[in-house]
Amino acid sequence: MAPSSSSENAVVEKYDKCLADLIVKSGIGLSVGVIASVVLFKRRAWPVALSTGVGIGMSYSDCERSFGMPRIPGTRVLPPRPSAPLQSLNTTVPSPPSTPSLTPEKSDSK
Numbered sequence: 001m002a003p004s005s006s007s008e009n010a011v012v013e014k015y016d017k018c019l020a021d022l023i024v025k026s027g028i029g030l031s032v033g034v035i036a037s038v039v040l041f042k043r044r045a046w047p048v049a050l051s052t053g054v055g056i057g058m059s060y061s062d063c064e065r066s067f068g069m070p071r072i073p074g075t076r077v078l079p080p081r082p083s084a085p086l087q088s089l090n091t092t093v094p095s096p097p098s099t100p101s102l103t104p105e106k107s108d109s110k
Contacts, residue, residue, distance in 0.1 A: 018063035022056065029055025 033051035
Protein backbone atom coordinates (compact mmCIF):
# COMPACT_ATOMS: atom_id res chain seq x y z
CA MET A 1 0.00 0.00 0.00
CA ALA A 2 1.38 3.40 -0.98
CA PRO A 3 1.82 6.05 1.68
CA SER A 4 -0.93 8.65 1.61
CA SER A 5 -0.12 12.06 0.21
CA SER A 6 -0.17 15.23 2.24
CA SER A 7 -3.51 16.35 0.77
CA GLU A 8 -5.09 13.07 1.87
CA ASN A 9 -3.64 13.57 5.33
CA ALA A 10 -5.08 17.08 5.46
CA VAL A 11 -8.55 15.82 4.57
CA VAL A 12 -8.35 13.02 7.12
CA GLU A 13 -7.24 15.47 9.80
CA LYS A 14 -10.16 17.76 8.97
CA TYR A 15 -12.61 14.85 9.23
CA ASP A 16 -11.07 13.82 12.55
CA LYS A 17 -11.43 17.36 13.91
CA CYS A 18 -15.02 17.51 12.67
CA LEU A 19 -15.89 14.22 14.34
CA ALA A 20 -14.26 15.24 17.61
CA ASP A 21 -16.04 18.60 17.45
CA LEU A 22 -19.37 16.83 16.82
CA ILE A 23 -18.91 14.57 19.82
CA VAL A 24 -17.88 17.41 22.14
CA LYS A 25 -20.54 19.92 21.10
CA SER A 26 -23.41 17.45 20.99
CA GLY A 27 -22.32 16.10 24.39
CA ILE A 28 -22.24 19.60 25.87
CA GLY A 29 -25.64 20.32 24.33
CA LEU A 30 -27.03 17.09 25.73
CA SER A 31 -25.67 17.93 29.18
CA VAL A 32 -27.06 21.45 29.14
CA GLY A 33 -30.41 20.10 27.93
CA VAL A 34 -30.62 17.51 30.69
CA ILE A 35 -29.76 20.07 33.36
CA ALA A 36 -32.24 22.58 31.95
CA SER A 37 -34.90 19.91 31.69
CA VAL A 38 -34.48 18.81 35.31
CA VAL A 39 -34.05 22.25 36.85
CA LEU A 40 -36.30 24.50 34.78
CA PHE A 41 -38.79 22.53 32.68
CA LYS A 42 -40.16 19.74 34.93
CA ARG A 43 -38.36 16.91 33.13
CA ARG A 44 -39.62 17.64 29.64
CA ALA A 45 -37.83 16.15 26.63
CA TRP A 46 -37.73 19.18 24.32
CA PRO A 47 -34.86 21.04 26.07
CA VAL A 48 -32.65 17.98 25.62
CA ALA A 49 -33.49 17.65 21.93
CA LEU A 50 -33.19 21.38 21.31
CA SER A 51 -29.80 21.84 22.95
CA THR A 52 -28.39 18.67 21.38
CA GLY A 53 -29.57 19.91 17.98
CA VAL A 54 -27.93 23.27 18.59
CA GLY A 55 -24.65 21.51 19.41
CA ILE A 56 -24.85 19.38 16.28
CA GLY A 57 -25.70 22.44 14.17
CA MET A 58 -22.75 24.39 15.54
CA SER A 59 -20.46 21.46 14.82
CA TYR A 60 -21.82 21.12 11.28
CA SER A 61 -21.31 24.82 10.65
CA ASP A 62 -17.70 24.68 11.85
CA CYS A 63 -17.01 21.60 9.74
CA GLU A 64 -18.57 23.15 6.65
CA ARG A 65 -16.46 26.26 7.18
CA SER A 66 -13.27 24.20 7.43
CA PHE A 67 -13.97 22.32 4.18
CA GLY A 68 -15.69 24.96 2.06
CA MET A 69 -14.27 28.00 0.39
CA PRO A 70 -14.79 31.20 2.33
CA ARG A 71 -18.19 32.74 1.85
CA ILE A 72 -18.68 36.30 2.92
CA PRO A 73 -22.24 37.62 2.81
CA GLY A 74 -22.74 40.21 0.09
CA THR A 75 -19.84 39.04 -2.07
CA ARG A 76 -19.53 36.68 -4.99
CA VAL A 77 -16.69 34.75 -6.58
CA LEU A 78 -15.96 35.85 -10.12
CA PRO A 79 -14.79 33.36 -12.75
CA PRO A 80 -11.21 33.77 -13.97
CA ARG A 81 -10.67 36.14 -16.86
CA PRO A 82 -9.74 34.61 -20.21
CA SER A 83 -6.12 34.86 -21.29
CA ALA A 84 -4.94 37.64 -23.64
CA PRO A 85 -5.18 35.76 -26.99
CA LEU A 86 -8.82 34.88 -26.35
CA GLN A 87 -9.95 38.44 -25.69
CA SER A 88 -11.93 40.25 -28.34
CA LEU A 89 -10.48 43.05 -30.45
CA ASN A 90 -12.80 45.56 -28.80
CA THR A 91 -10.60 47.14 -26.13
CA THR A 92 -13.10 49.65 -24.79
CA VAL A 93 -13.96 49.25 -21.15
CA PRO A 94 -17.68 49.40 -20.42
CA SER A 95 -18.67 52.19 -18.08
CA PRO A 96 -19.85 51.12 -14.64
CA PRO A 97 -23.58 51.32 -13.97
CA SER A 98 -24.71 54.58 -12.47
CA THR A 99 -25.09 54.49 -8.73
CA PRO A 100 -27.73 56.48 -6.90
CA SER A 101 -26.55 59.53 -5.06
CA LEU A 102 -26.26 59.12 -1.32
CA THR A 103 -26.67 62.82 -0.60
CA PRO A 104 -30.17 64.05 0.27
CA GLU A 105 -31.89 66.09 -2.43
CA LYS A 106 -32.84 69.68 -1.68
CA SER A 107 -36.45 70.60 -2.14
CA ASP A 108 -37.31 73.75 -4.08
CA SER A 109 -40.41 74.65 -2.05
CA LYS A 110 -40.47 78.24 -0.82
